[in-house]
Amino acid sequence: MSKVSDIKLKTKQIVKKHKGDKSALIAVLQDIQEAFNYLPKEALIAVGDAMGIPASRVYEVATFYNAFSLNPRGEHIVKICVGTACHVRGASAILDKFERTLLIKPGETNQDQKFSLELVNCVGACALGPVVVIDTEYHGQMTMAKVDKIIGKLKEGAQ
Amino acid sequence: MIKMNNTEALRQVQDDLKSQYDPKKKLVTICAGTGCRGYGCIKVKEELEAEIKKQNMDVEVRATGCFGFCEKGPLVIIHPEKIFYQQVKIKDVPDIISKTVAQGDVLEKLLYRDPQTNETIMKEEDVPFYKKQNRLVFGQNGMIDPTRIEDYLIIGGYSALAKALSGMTPEGVISEVKKAGLRGRGGGGFLAGIKWEGSRRAHGEPKYVIGNGDEGDPGAYMDRSLMEGNPHSVIEGMIIGAYAIGASEGYIYVRNEYPLAVIHLTMAIESAREAGLLGRNILGTDFSFDIKISKGGGAFVCGESSALFASIEGRAGEPRAKYVHAVEKGLWDKPTVLNNVETWANVPLIISKGADWYASIGTENSKGTKIFSLVGKINNTGLIEVPMGMTLREIIYGMGGGIPKGRKFKAVQTGGPSGGCIPESLLDLQVDFDRLYEVGSMMGSGGMIVMDDRSCMVDVAKYFLAFLQEESCGKCVPCREGVRRMREILEDICAGKGEEGDVELLEHISTGVADGSLCALGGSAPNPVLSTIKYFREEYDAHIRDHRCPAGVCKALITYSIDPGKCTGCGLCIKVCPTQAVSGEKKKAHAINNDLCTRCGACIESCKFDAINVK
Numbered sequence: 001m002s003k004v005s006d007i008k009l010k011t012k013q014i015v016k017k018h019k020g021d022k023s024a025l026i027a028v029l030q031d032i033q034e035a036f037n038y039l040p041k042e043a044l045i046a047v048g049d050a051m052g053i054p055a056s057r058v059y060e061v062a063t064f065y066n067a068f069s070l071n072p073r074g075e076h077i078v079k080i081c082v083g084t085a086c087h088v089r090g091a092s093a094i095l096d097k098f099e100r101t102l103l104i105k106p107g108e109t110n111q112d113q114k115f116s117l118e119l120v121n122c123v124g125a126c127a128l129g130p131v132v133v134i135d136t137e138y139h140g141q142m143t144m145a146k147v148d149k150i151i152g153k154l155k156e157g158a159q
Numbered sequence: 160m161i162k163m164n165n166t167e168a169l170r171q172v173q174d175d176l177k178s179q180y181d182p183k184k185k186l187v188t189i190c191a192g193t194g195c196r197g198y199g200c201i202k203v204k205e206e207l208e209a210e211i212k213k214q215n216m217d218v219e220v221r222a223t224g225c226f227g228f229c230e231k232g233p234l235v236i237i238h239p240e241k242i243f244y245q246q247v248k249i250k251d252v253p254d255i256i257s258k259t260v261a262q263g264d265v266l267e268k269l270l271y272r273d274p275q276t277n278e279t280i281m282k283e284e285d286v287p288f289y290k291k292q293n294r295l296v297f298g299q300n301g302m303i304d305p306t307r308i309e310d311y312l313i314i315g316g317y318s319a320l321a322k323a324l325s326g327m328t329p330e331g332v333i334s335e336v337k338k339a340g341l342r343g344r345g346g347g348g349f350l351a352g353i354k355w356e357g358s359r360r361a362h363g364e365p366k367y368v369i370g371n372g373d374e375g376d377p378g379a380y381m382d383r384s385l386m387e388g389n390p391h392s393v394i395e396g397m398i399i400g401a402y403a404i405g406a407s408e409g410y411i412y413v414r415n416e417y418p419l420a421v422i423h424l425t426m427a428i429e430s431a432r433e434a435g436l437l438g439r440n441i442l443g444t445d446f447s448f449d450i451k452i453s454k455g456g457g458a459f460v461c462g463e464s465s466a467l468f469a470s471i472e473g474r475a476g477e478p479r480a481k482y483v484h485a486v487e488k489g490l491w492d493k494p495t496v497l498n499n500v501e502t503w504a505n506v507p508l509i510i511s512k513g514a515d516w517y518a519s520i521g522t523e524n525s526k527g528t529k530i531f532s533l534v535g536k537i538n539n540t541g542l543i544e545v546p547m548g549m550t551l552r553e554i555i556y557g558m559g560g561g562i563p564k565g566r567k568f569k570a571v572q573t574g575g576p577s578g579g580c581i582p583e584s585l586l587d588l589q590v591d592f593d594r595l596y597e598v599g600s601m602m603g604s605g606g607m608i609v610m611d612d613r614s615c616m617v618d619v620a621k622y623f624l625a626f627l628q629e630e631s632c633g634k635c636v637p638c639r640e641g642v643r644r645m646r647e648i649l650e651d652i653c654a655g656k657g658e659e660g661d662v663e664l665l666e667h668i669s670t671g672v673a674d675g676s677l678c679a680l681g682g683s684a685p686n687p688v689l690s691t692i693k694y695f696r697e698e699y700d701a702h703i704r705d706h707r708c709p710a711g712v713c714k715a716l717i718t719y720s721i722d723p724g725k726c727t728g729c730g731l732c733i734k735v736c737p738t739q740a741v742s743g744e745k746k747k748a749h750a751i752n753n754d755l756c757t758r759c760g761a762c763i764e765s766c767k768f769d770a771i772n773v774k
Binding site for chain 2 (some may be wrong): 026067144
């Protein structure tokens with residue numbers, strides 16, 4: 001994990017890139033999350049200081065939007081599409097299988113920080129449903145059998 | 160691209176591009192929409208290019224926007240013959256190049272085969288999925304490389320803008336859009352021209368136009384395909400709108416989950432700016448206008464106008480009361496016109512071809528075409544663009560090819576979480592804004608989720624309420640608490656703990672939620688519940704009175720058993736069962752212990768003999 005001083009420095013650079021424009025708060029937080037994979041507490045405080053926005057408001061925005069995570073996320077982010085089309089094609093069975101395999105619930109990261117499980121309301125690839133997006137790769141027509149294969153491969157790759 | 164300082168320069172550039180274009184030249188287009196990318200079309204494209212190089216040929220391979228027929232991707236078309244290949248794999252590439260591109264030989268195995276007649280079809284437009292479509296807005300996707308402004312200019316792109324700037328007054332543009340009867344494609348269905356007029360008349364500077372690309376309805380992805388596949392059509396519409404209302408600044412608000420749309424829109428905005436079509440003194444006139452992109456944070460409620468403004472302003476997306484309309488006080492309290500990106504993409508067509516032409520398409524009060532995403536339990540998943548007024552039956556059975564595995568149609572859900580479920584008895588309904596509203600649903604952004612007899616309507620209602628509870632911003636108590644209470648009641652019903660009177664209680668709470676909420680999210684939140692109660696009351700009763708889920712979905716109300724006649728004793732289900740609920744000897748019929756079974760479905764998925772019954 002990055003050191004506090006690194007976090008503060010990077011945050012300042014990001015705020016500067018957006019010229020301190022208060023309306024760019026969401027974009028600033030998006031950039032910070034891209035840099036650290038989540039929103040570190042130190043970064044949120046530094047954003048408030050640098051942009052002249054109360055920390056409470058930064059926190060409000062950071063917790064309002066689903067895209068932001070206040071906790072560190074795993075090396076691989078598993079996003080299960082639970083849009084309506086995927087739902088009627090059995091997305092909940094796929095979600096259950098991921099929960100059983102990774103031993104975590106949506107919004108959580110497993111102990112060795114390899115996987116985070118997240119839900120997404122629709123990724124707009126309904127022909128592939130049920131679909132799961134891992135990092136940036138789409139896995140379509142998911143089955144429970146495929147879950148084991150995919151996770152197995154990622155674990156191998158991680159070693 | 161050179162900077163164009165007047166409309167004549169634009170025409171010159173278009174003419175030059177056209178004169179360099181040889182329609183007889185070989186060209187391979189490949190759909191690079193999100194669906195096809197999921198199937199691996201980018202690797203197919205790279206292979207096509209490598210093979211062309213290997214065979215020393217001079218043929219362009221163009222990755223375009225979405226073709227729409229997502230079910231059969233990756234999709235490839237060989238021009239000029241327009242040979243339509245589907246489900247193309249990397250191993251097919253050498254034959255495509257050496258046989259079809261080089262010699263014009265058609266590869267039968269890659270053609271679409273009509274399941275009705277079992278005959279192959281060579282051209283895209285003859286495939287039943289496409290045949291009855293009228294792809295006015297979406298049709299250019301398949302020819303355009305969205306990263307190149309030249310591809311948009313060559314098909315006459317930005318001519319509508321030139322026409323508006325050189326020969327029409329702002330009032331003239333507004334009157335044309337009003338006359339065309341263009342209604343908002345994002346859900347509300349409000350007349351665009353009226354909105355524009357209100358904003359033009361409003362006092363305050365600067366004025367804003369916004370393209371709403373926060374496509375939040377699950378199961379709808381036409382906005383994504385438009386922004387990704389033909390970004391300039393959206394931008395051109397917005398520039399014309401800005402000219403009409405006198406706006407100098409614009410935003411396109413794009414959903415967080417659509418990174419490719421952001422990339423393509425950003426490139427399109429930059430190239431339009433370079434070409435003198437955006438920015439200061441557009442096409443050498445006094446009119447200046449520019450567009451920024453604002454990326455959403457993944458909140459459904461931000462599709463609502465005042466929440467969207469709050470989000471662009473950098474705040475949490477909470478709607479506010481609209482005593483004063485957005486056209487007068489919208490973004491930063493300035494006059495603002497917010498339209499969906501599909502609405503904007505319709506504008507250049509209206510200006511180019513005229514309001515009378517546009518108004519001749521569609522029904523009495525719903526003009527033009529609409530793009531729908533046909534998804535769920537349907538054979539041909541994809542995006543279709545049809546004139547308003549087409550029946551659900553034509554869409555689902557004609558284009559959609561009916562329900563997979565010969566199962567029975569149960570309902571089609573339209574309008575997203577604010578919409579409703581429409582039953583089989585209403586399949587001949589002509590789809591337009593008003594007809595859908597009359598049957599208790601709505602147009603929404605155009606998602607159509609088809610459900611078969613294995614979809615439980617109480618579960619679907621529960622699903623939407625869970626969605627809405629999660630996405631409610633929490634500002635209005637009736638929405639925040641009412642939706643949660645409704646979800647709890649539905650969960651109880653699905654868990655077999657429903658009681659007599661629950662349905663009436665749901666209806667009672669619905670009234671409070673609908674009347675007591677500020678924005679459309681709360682106002683329409685009860686729709687999924689009310690429409691399923693209206694059309695599928697017997698399913699609620701079966702859950703409550705008989706503790707039975709007729710569709711076999713609600714886990715607490717179903718049991719699994721193995722049909723000894725079908726089971727071969729292969730042991731696959733024993734292997735996959737996570738709770739060791741299945742037992743039995745090899746080659747002898749297995750059995751399921753229902754005390755251990757969690758109804759996860761792993762055995763059903765693994766069984767090759769369809770031997771597991773759900774009751």
